[in-house]
Amino acid sequence: MLPKSFFFPLRSVPRSFLLVIFVSLLQMFNMQSIKLFPVLLLLTFSHACFSQQPTYSAAVEERIKKVERSLGEAVKTDDKPILLQDRMKQYGIPGLSIAVIKDYKIEWARGYGYADKETARPVTSETLFQAASISKSINAVGVLRLVQQNKLDLDKDINTYLTSWKFPYDSIKGKKIITLRHILSHTAGLTVHGFRGYAPGEKLPTVIQILNGEAPANSEPVRSMFDAGTRVEYSGGGITISQLIVMDVTGQPYDVYMQQNVLNPLAMENSFYTAPPPGGKTQLLSTAYRENGTPVKGGYHIYPENAAASLWTTPTDIGKFIIGLQLAAMGRSETVLNKTSASLMLTPYKETATLGSWIRTAGKDQYFNHGGANEGFRCVYIGSKEGGNGVVVMVNSDDGTILDEVVAAVATVYDWKDFYKPPVRKTVTVPTEVLDTYVGEYELSPQFKITILRRGDALFANATGQSEVALFAEATNKFFLKVVDATIDFVSDGSGKITKLVLHQNGRDTDGKKVK
16 A cells, blocks of 8 residues: 654753743643744753653663664665654654553553644653544454353344344345454455544434434445455444444443443553543543644544544553453453453454454564554554564554554564565666656556656655655666555556556556556
C-alpha cells in the first residue's frame, strides 16, 4: 500500500519547576491569551515534549535514545541515522506516543510533540489517542469472554443471538450462515470496510441504523458480498454486528460491558469505548490533525461503531492488553481470557487473519498485530507470540508513515531477530528532461490512480487516498520507494513516449495506463 523541534538549553532546570511555570502561565492568561505566546511556550516546553517523564534506569534510557536515533525505512540506501524528532517534523506529525514491552512488562512509555498544537499541550504517556481499528482486537477479547461463559457459540448462526435486529439473508450473494468466528476473522463476506465517524454535535445513529444504512448513518448497509468462509475481506460492518450481539446478549450498553469485563480487569485504566467521550476525560484527549497540519473539525470524530473504531486509549494500556494475551496463551493468566480463547487470537483461521488480529512471520518467530486509522489518528501494535516483546505507537495525524519506522527502530534496538531486514538499494541520477517524461496521471483501476510529480531533481508519487511519497531512481526508468518495499517501472512505446507504469509490490505487478 502506497502509503518542532527547537531545543532550548533547559536540561539543567528541574521539570517540576517547568510545570510550576506552566501552571502560573495558565493562571495569568486565559487560553486565548496563551495562544498569543507560542514562541514562549515552545522555548519552555520543547525539551519536555521530546523527553517526557517518567525517567528510567540508565540502561533503559540508553535504549530509549537508541530508538529515538534509529528509525528504520522499509528500503535503505545508506546508514545515515534517522532521528525521531526530525521525522516528526518532516511528516508534520504533531504528537506521538509509544510504549515498549520487554519480558512481559512495559519497559518504558513516552510521549513526544503536542497533543494540541494550538495550546502547546504536550503529549505524555497518559495522553489519550483514538485506537481506531485496534478497537477490534479488544472487542474480540470481549466476545471471546462471553464464549468462555457459554453465552455465545463461535459457530452458530449470528441470528441465534441477535434479538433487536436480524441479519437479512436476502442478498443475491451469501447464502451460507454467518458465525461469530467468521465475523472476528473478517471471513464473513460482509460489506462496509470502515467508517468516517461524526463531528461533535452531529446526530449519531443507533447501531441498528448503522447496520441498515439508515439516516443519520453516513455508511452503507451491512450486507453479504459472498459466501461466508470463502476468503478474508476486511469488514468493520461485520465487527459492528458483533457489537450488537454483545448488547443483545448481555442487556448492557456496549461500552459498559467492555469497561467492566475487559478494560477494568486488564487495568486499562485510561481507556474507554464511550462515544462521545466522558466529560471528565476532555483534558486528556489529543486533537486529531490532517496531513496538512489543520485540526479535524471539532477536534476529533465520534464513532458510534464502538467495537470497530471508538476506543480511546494510550500505548501503555494497549501494552497491558498485549501482555495479558501473551500470558493467557501460555496458561499463566486467566484475568480475562483462558488459554484456549487466547490461542484463538494468536492462531490464523484463514490466511493471516486470527479472531481479532493478524499474524506476521519473521524468520522463525511470529507476531500478532493490528493497525488503526481514524480521521486524524493512526496507530499500530505488535506483540510477539513468544518471548514477551512488543511495541505500541500512536500519532494524532492522518499520516501514519512514521509508525512502521518507529517499530523498526524498536525491533532493531531490542534485537527482534529477522523482524527488520530491509532491502538495500543504490540510487542513480536521472536527467530532469527524462524525469519530465514520467510526469502525469496513471490509472491502475477506475478507483485508483497514481499521479507522478517532479520537484527539483526528484519525482514524487501521489496515489488515491494516500500520502505523497518520494521516488528514488535505481535505473533510468525504474524507481523505488523508501516508505514501503515497492518499485515503479515506466514503460514507453516504440517512439519513446511513456504510455504506462508498472507497480511492483507484494509479489504482484499492476499496470497503470497514462491518462494525462
